[in-house]
Amino acid sequence: MARSLAFLIPFVSLIAVAPCTLQGAETVWSGLVIADNVARPQPIPPELTRIEGPLKKFFGYNQFQVIGQSQKTLNTGQEDWLATSKFFGLHVDAQGEGAAGYVLNLKLYKEKELLLETDAKLSKRSPLVIKGPQVGSGQLLLVLVIQ
Amino acid sequence: MKTFEEKWTAWLDGQLSGRELSEFEASLPDRATAEAEKAGARKLGALLKRELGASLLTNEEFFSHQVRERIRENTAPSAEREAKGSAWWTIPRLLWTGTASLAVFLIFTILVMRDKNPAEESQYLTQILNARVDPVVSPNATVSMFEVKQDRVTVLWTEGLQSLPADYAAK
Numbered sequence: 001m002a003r004s005l006a007f008l009i010p011f012v013s014l015i016a017v018a019p020c021t022l023q024g025a026e027t028v029w030s031g032l033v034i035a036d037n038v039a040r041p042q043p044i045p046p047e048l049t050r051i052e053g054p055l056k057k058f059f060g061y062n063q064f065q066v067i068g069q070s071q072k073t074l075n076t077g078q079e080d081w082l083a084t085s086k087f088f089g090l091h092v093d094a095q096g097e098g099a100a101g102y103v104l105n106l107k108l109y110k111e112k113e114l115l116l117e118t119d120a121k122l123s124k125r126s127p128l129v130i131k132g133p134q135v136g137s138g139q140l141l142l143v144l145v146i147q
Numbered sequence: 148m149k150t151f152e153e154k155w156t157a158w159l160d161g162q163l164s165g166r167e168l169s170e171f172e173a174s175l176p177d178r179a180t181a182e183a184e185k186a187g188a189r190k191l192g193a194l195l196k197r198e199l200g201a202s203l204l205t206n207e208e209f210f211s212h213q214v215r216e217r218i219r220e221n222t223a224p225s226a227e228r229e230a231k232g233s234a235w236w237t238i239p240r241l242l243w244t245g246t247a248s249l250a251v252f253l254i255f256t257i258l259v260m261r262d263k264n265p266a267e268e269s270q271y272l273t274q275i276l277n278a279r280v281d282p283v284v285s286p287n288a289t290v291s292m293f294e295v296k297q298d299r300v301t302v303l304w305t306e307g308l309q310s311l312p313a314d315y316a317a318k
Contacts, residue, residue, distance in 0.1 A: 034316045054298040067318045086317040100271055110311070115285070118278035118303060126273040126294075130303040133285075136313025144273075 025075045026124065027147045028102070030083045030092055032068035035061035036138030048143065051127050059131070059139060071147075077102055087111055088132075090142055100124070101146065108132060108142060122146060159188045273301035285309050 029047050035055070041063035044052050048064055055064060068085030070092075077097030083090045089109040096103050101123040108116040108130070115133065122128055124146045132140030149157075154171050157163050158181075163171055175181045272294045280288040288307040295302070 051300055054300045087315045114281055116280050119276040121274040123271050123273045125271050126299040126301055128273045128301050131305050133308035134310040135315045
């Protein structure tokens, strides 16, 4: 009994501490999403499944379609990348990794025209949603999620 | 050559015999007094043997016991103390002590982390540091931001951006 406890407790504590100390490469999914209301909505893309509820609640649309996306694995936290659709481009510039996530500079372009710029600290457990311009009867949304 | 006192003691103890006895008894100035004294001495001897014999033996044993105890106390205590000290830290007790210390450490760590988390909860939500729109393209645009802690989602909300035709929704 005593021997098994003596082995079990350090083992459990190591398992508990390990996730805090291990920091591997992480992947950021960035997407250009068109939200609109239709009679027969398409299933939500898998990248958005975890925020389906908040998306529907905040924006009031029943369909979300990805028109452009990018998946970037961050190793240094200093990478930059682009998610594009036919007319829009989202440029993401990672500017360092903190304890809680990554500092990102985001720029939304319509063709070559800068519409919106923001700096954000993207948390590993908290997605970022940006409401873009109205497009037809729908809405352009920018979504960033650390996977 | 024995002195008178030696011969007197031997006579009282009945250890003189033969010629030596007759010569000593003849040398006594008062034979009756000497005989009375001899009888008294024998009575006293018998009485002492009878009354004190047992207690003397007891005292002797008690004394011997006390001496043995003192000797043992002088030689044994350091060894006993060492034996008692080392006997307490047995391997199972060491294991239990180590395990208990580790458990206490973990409990305190968890408590400290729990106390720390609420204050740092906002760190685990995405934070928008700043946002701006092109005032030339969208002069009436405004931006606001909010965090929904329940869903762990941060939203940058824009109003007044230039609306675009549906063609712009193309992939």
